[in-house]
Amino acid sequence: MAISKQAIVQASIKILNRDGIDNLTMRTIANELQIKAASLYWHVRGKSELYSEIAEYLCSQYQMPKREVDEKSFLEDMYRSYRTMLLSTRDAVPVFEDSIPNTPRRMELITATIDALSVMGIPDKNLITIGNLLNNYVLSFVADEVRFKNTSPEAFADFAETLGPFDRRMFANIDYDGQFLYGLRVLFAGLESPEAQK
Structure with a gap:
């Protein structure tokens, strides 16, 4: 299954809203997307980059x-x-x-x-x-x-x-x-x- 950075960010926000930041891990994102965690690293190198992408997405919604x-x-x-x-x-x-x-x-x-x-x-x-x-x-x-x-x-x-x-x-x-x-x-x-x- 092909995955995009946008899909990763949207899955991350879904996990944040449902379970909170303590439960936002590469494993839980992978489970949400029904892929292997290793596949995520093609798009985000780690938690810091993931957070940057989430913040950027939220800022893109800002008027x-x-x-x-x-x-x-x-x-x-x-x-x-x-x-x-x-x-x-x-x-x-x-x-x-x-x-x-x-x-x-x-x-x-x-x-x-x-x-x-x-x-x-x-x-x-x-x-x-x-x-x-x-x-x-x-x-x-x-x-x-x-x-x-x-x-x-x-x-x-x-x-x-x-x-x-x-x-x-x-x-x-x-x-x-x-x-x-x-x-x-x-x-x-x-x-x-x-x-x-x-």
């Missing part, structure tokens, strides 16, 4: 916002869409964290970020650092969001018992959309400070 607004609003729209994309596939965050962003579509997203930050006045020497900071914010927010949403009510109740009344209020009825945007705006406010322009 880049139009740049008809100011750069800060463009980046807010871009990162909201990025969060939505990450939430669309189980365990997307570790896939992105454990792969090198050197594929075409991922590079396009990075370039769009760097261009927008440059227009906002971020010095060239700081562009990569700020780009990484924003990317890591999105990844860590989504990781926390998924963790909280997947915590059973019983486990959360046990956790709440260890907290004081004020702390319990912080974790009740979290507005993830609002908090995500709030965090982005805090980061952007920091970028606009004179200290960040040095």
